[in-house]
Amino acid sequence: MTLLELLEGPLWIASASIFVVFAAFRLIVILFTGRREAEARPVGSPFLGALRTILGHFLPWRRLLGNGKAWFVTIAGYSFHIGLFVLLLFAAPHVEFIREKIVNLPWDPIPRWGFILSAQFAFAGLITLWVRRFVDPVVRLISRPDDHVAAGLTFIVMLTGCMALGEQSAFLRGLHLGLVELWLIYFPFSSLMHTFTWPFSRGFTGAMAGRRGTRA
Amino acid sequence: MTSDTTEKHRSFDKQRDLPDEVRVENAMAGFVAEFGPKAQSWMNACVRCGLCAEACHFYLATGEEKYTPIHKIKPFEDAYALTHGPFSWLHGLLGRKPKLTIEELEEWEELIYDSCNMCGRCTLACPMGIDIASLVKDARRGMYAAGLLPDRLARIVRNAEKQHSPFGSPEDFRKTIKEIEREYGIPLPLDKPKADVLMTLTPEALENRHFGVASMARVLHHLGLDWTFCSDAFEATNFGYLSGNMELQGALTVRLIDKAREIGASMLIVPECGHAWGATRWEAAKWYGAPVDDIRIRHIVEVLADAVEDGKLECRPVGESATFHDPCQQIRRGGLEEKPRILMRALGMELREMDPHGLDAFCCGGGGGVLANERAGPLRLKAFELKKRAVEETGADHFVTSCNICEMTLGRDIEATGFDKQIESLIDLIGANMITDQPPLKAPGRGAKPKGAGKRAAGAKKAGKGRSATRRKPAAKK
Amino acid sequence: MAINKRHSAVRLLWSLFLLAFLMAMPALTGNDSLLAQESSAARAEPGPPNTLGKRSDAEIWHDLRLGAGGIANPPTGSREAGAVINAEGWEWAKLRNPEKSPIVHYGAWGLLAILGLLVLFYLIRGPVGHGEDSGRRILRFRLSQRVVHWSIAFVFILMGLTGLSILFGRPFILPLIGKEAHSILLTAAMQAHNLFGPIFALFLLGLFVHFLRGNFPSLVDIKWLLKGGGFFGGHAPAGRYNLGEKAWFWTAVIAGGALSVTGFLMLFPDYLATRNTIHLSELIHAIAALVMIGFSLGHIYLGTIGTRGTLKGMVDGYVDENWARAHHDRWLEEELEKAESGDQARETAEEGA
Structure with missing residues (x-):
């Protein structure tokens, strides 16, 4: 068995399983353990409050519309996330891989120029956001090692993915896949879990505000 | 109490005689004691974007990165992942020890108690909607259990525990109520065995703001309510809530609600106070394990605003312009945004809103126990600059609020900075200007405190004139 | 760079020649020159051109550079549609x-x-x-x-x-x-x-x-x-x-x-x-x-x-x-x-x- 076969076979299965099992475990612990307190008689609807906050916080807070940092975080954040999701779900090699290994995606891959463009958005966003972790005193102070590891690992995964774009080399394909697997294993134990926790975090806050007849 | 601005800064206070290991252990146990899906979701969603700093008045006023809200709970956050997170067993297997140390806790005491009003402004700025104020409250529970809180706050907590209220004992209360009755010539129902409404008060009102108490009573009489004070359940403020003493918080809330049930009340009124509203209206359920449905917990501002809307309460128009300071626990976190504004309209005042106001308003800087914590004084004054600027920009004649803590804080900060505005109580204004058949309040006698707010309301015009004269001051100073 | 200079004169001549050639192209069929006859003959024949080896190497290069005679077929839409070989590439x-x-x-x-x-x-x-x-x-x-x-x-x-x-x-x-x-x-x-x-x-x-x-x-x-x-x-x-x-x-x-x-x-x-x-x-x-x-x-x-x-x-x-x-x-x-x-x-x- 070659290394690539190993990476595409058992190691892929193993890392994907770790990702699924532990991410699910962590979500279950977050959502179903600990104390559940009785809540006060509501004034407004907790459900609508949750919905409002979940949707509302996709945009910067109105008080920060004149704030350069908020705009930077918002634009760079969206640039990175949208670019990354397009790459993840629509890039031709990914569509092929997902169809082969997981599920038959109903959509067609994007053309090459689409890939290049999304990669640029993703990289530009990630690089500027990561650089800011070092030079903004506030963000530097609050950044944990985990935040840097997560950013670095994501960057390397994206970089090797782009390097393998020629699809000529098994080595480059293996390198990318190996790093993806490392990333998958790291994921459930890290702040990358925000991928799944954000609606709950926003939702609970929104529900609290809704219950109290205020907005968050 | 007046040494706010001169008190030398100390990095931390310690209470009780505990070995450091026990303090650390208690701290962590206290922090996670009430963790459930909510707090766990918040703890696992932060991506360190730093936008919370842009909302915090302490950061905005100082530019110091340590006041970034999420940083205020950092030691707890770090240790949480290792000891209580979903993978604590894995960290255990890997031999990774909890990171929380006594030095860290001591260092963080200032950030947790002095530089957070739990005003919840950062929650609005957070892309993830993390309610950092709630997490700071959890951290305070840990700090209280570790015996690491500002001494002054600890003293007030002890008073609240031992003598019923930071104000004093039931006996003190009875004496003061009688005194106010005499001063203002208004009957104050006390310890009625049965009543429909249980009215509560703040220590500040009992100490310094007797006119406010009389005003409130007069409105309640006017509305024809069957109400009473109870000398064994008069205290609305909850220093358990502010300090992180969970048992005390529960005991104080339960005392009020049990008393209301005992006298057969259908309504419990929370006075002009912010955190009392949060503790009583929004957190009482957790001590009973069910919503308190038999007793309506209402805020005095709410009661009055509803009376205005129902046509039961009218006021002589005061005229003039006014700006309203939004107490965060009533407005942003309390859902009463419209109520004080209804009252301002009823007073015929031209409302000039501050920028920011309403849900986005800056906190007075004294909430969350910060006012009680003298060493935070200098920092608080810096944050006050933001509020001051916002008030100045409105050019309003009156500066009104509906929370005793805000009023005290702003009053002291106004005094310390020589700002030419006075802070007025909305209830006092209503009390002084309501149209009623109730006998008028007696002019305050010798026993009255010089802070009588009635005088203030009457003298507002003068203050308004003085404003323009002194407004040039800041420019000249520069 | 000296190499460049020496070659630029040659290049200029080439260019002029090619330009003339290009302009002459449409008229080729009506021309009775040898080249024209050969070309039209080649075009008239089915199958690959010049299989009989009747044309000189120079002519073939010539055609390659210009895509003349249907020899070259680079992607359409290209700015140089028709040119297969660029002599200047040699310098580069x-x-x-x-x-x-x-x-x-x-x-x-x-x-x-x-x-x-x-x-x-x-x-x-x-x-x-x-x-x-x-x-x-x-x-x-x-x-x-x-x-x-x-x-x-x-x-x-x-x-x-x-x-x-x-x-x-x-x-x-x-x-x-x-x-x-x-x-x-x-x-x-x-x-x-x-x-x-x-x-x-x-x-x-x-x-x-x-x-x-x-x-x-x-x-x-x-x-x-x-x-x-x-x-x-x-x-x-x-x-x-x-x-x-x-x-x-x-x-x-x-x-x-x-x-x-x-x-x-x-x-x-x-x-x-x-x-x-x-x-x-x-x-x-x-x-x-x-x-x-x-x-x-x-x-x-x-x-x-x-x-x-x-x-x-x-x-x-x-x-x-x-x-x-x-x-x-x-x-x-x-x-x-x-x-x-x-x-x-x-x-x-x-x-x-």
Whole structure:
């Protein structure tokens, strides 16, 4: 068995399983353990409050519309996330891989120029956001090692993915896949879990505000 | 109490005689004691974007990165992942020890108690909607259990525990109520065995703001309510809530609600106070394990605003312009945004809103126990600059609020900075200007405190004139 | 370059000839010249042309270069539809030949020389200081400037490493790691290089906007130059940026701009360029890259170990007042004046806004 076969076979299965099992475990612990307190008689609807906050916080807070940092975080954040999701779900090699290994995606891959463009958005966003972790005193102070590891690992995964774009080399394909697997294993134990926790975090806050007849 | 601005800064206070290991252990146990899906979701969603700093008045006023809200709970956050997170067993297997140390806790005491009003402004700025104020409250529970809180706050907590209220004992209360009755010539129902409404008060009102108490009573009489004070359940403020003493918080809330049930009340009124509203209206359920449905917990501002809307309460128009300071626990976190504004309209005042106001308003800087914590004084004054600027920009004649803590804080900060505005109580204004058949309040006698707010309301015009004269001051100073 | 000159006359003749040929084409069928007859005969015949070997090599080349006679069939839509072979590519190939290219040759020596000089300077002069710290800080770079600087620095290093691999790979790396590994390295380098190129251009634009102020020439630059920039002792006066920094800024802007433009041409050759422009672009690209990388070595040296306290300015944004006095005295004066006149320059300059 070659290394690539190993990476595409058992190691892929193993890392994907770790990702699924532990991410699910962590979500279950977050959502179903600990104390559940009785809540006060509501004034407004907790459900609508949750919905409002979940949707509302996709945009910067109105008080920060004149704030350069908020705009930077918002634009760079969206640039990175949208670019990354397009790459993840629509890039031709990914569509092929997902169809082969997981599920038959109903959509067609994007053309090459689409890939290049999304990669640029993703990289530009990630690089500027990561650089800011070092030079903004506030963000530097609050950044944990985990935040840097997560950013670095994501960057390397994206970089090797782009390097393998020629699809000529098994080595480059293996390198990318190996790093993806490392990333998958790291994921459930890290702040990358925000991928799944954000609606709950926003939702609970929104529900609290809704219950109290205020907005968050 | 007046040494706010001169008190030398100390990095931390310690209470009780505990070995450091026990303090650390208690701290962590206290922090996670009430963790459930909510707090766990918040703890696992932060991506360190730093936008919370842009909302915090302490950061905005100082530019110091340590006041970034999420940083205020950092030691707890770090240790949480290792000891209580979903993978604590894995960290255990890997031999990774909890990171929380006594030095860290001591260092963080200032950030947790002095530089957070739990005003919840950062929650609005957070892309993830993390309610950092709630997490700071959890951290305070840990700090209280570790015996690491500002001494002054600890003293007030002890008073609240031992003598019923930071104000004093039931006996003190009875004496003061009688005194106010005499001063203002208004009957104050006390310890009625049965009543429909249980009215509560703040220590500040009992100490310094007797006119406010009389005003409130007069409105309640006017509305024809069957109400009473109870000398064994008069205290609305909850220093358990502010300090992180969970048992005390529960005991104080339960005392009020049990008393209301005992006298057969259908309504419990929370006075002009912010955190009392949060503790009583929004957190009482957790001590009973069910919503308190038999007793309506209402805020005095709410009661009055509803009376205005129902046509039961009218006021002589005061005229003039006014700006309203939004107490965060009533407005942003309390859902009463419209109520004080209804009252301002009823007073015929031209409302000039501050920028920011309403849900986005800056906190007075004294909430969350910060006012009680003298060493935070200098920092608080810096944050006050933001509020001051916002008030100045409105050019309003009156500066009104509906929370005793805000009023005290702003009053002291106004005094310390020589700002030419006075802070007025909305209830006092209503009390002084309501149209009623109730006998008028007696002019305050010798026993009255010089802070009588009635005088203030009457003298507002003068203050308004003085404003323009002194407004040039800041420019000249520069 | 002498080679070029010698050949340009030949090239001109060729061109004129081709032009005449091209213009004659439509009339060919009606012409009774030998060539015309042959061509029309060839066209009339089914199957591949010239199987009988009736045409000379020169004619075949001729046709290839122009796509005449249906021989050439490059992608339609291309700007050079019809041309299969470009004779001028020969010149380019010589300059680009990995083993003999003067660009590779002088480029490698040039970069090594710069590195050597820096090491030598460090050994002799050591880090430049500014005496004791004053303890008072002054804001030198806003947050947005710092973010832009390090973002482009990051991409520049990535572009530099991948680009140098492409330029120097064959002569220097291939012998070390062998053909297979080298081919992998190069395809990876090329993909990354192509991908990060536009990001570099975007960040360069940001760099230009954020650092333009203070980078225009001024009289004090001459004084600075006469004092040897303070590199060899003594104090050299400077404003917000000294002459060296200004030179670096404009080098980065011009060389970086050239890199971006030629890079784009090479990224989309079918749509933006002809073969000749591509050749030219590649040469300009390589030279501009070497210039920028060479200059960056000096910049990196001075920004890190070369001058004490400089790096802090680009990380925290603040520098010590004595640092500013030593290296940018005029700027410090201005800032202090501004601060005094109540403009709250020190400490409070709004971060990142």
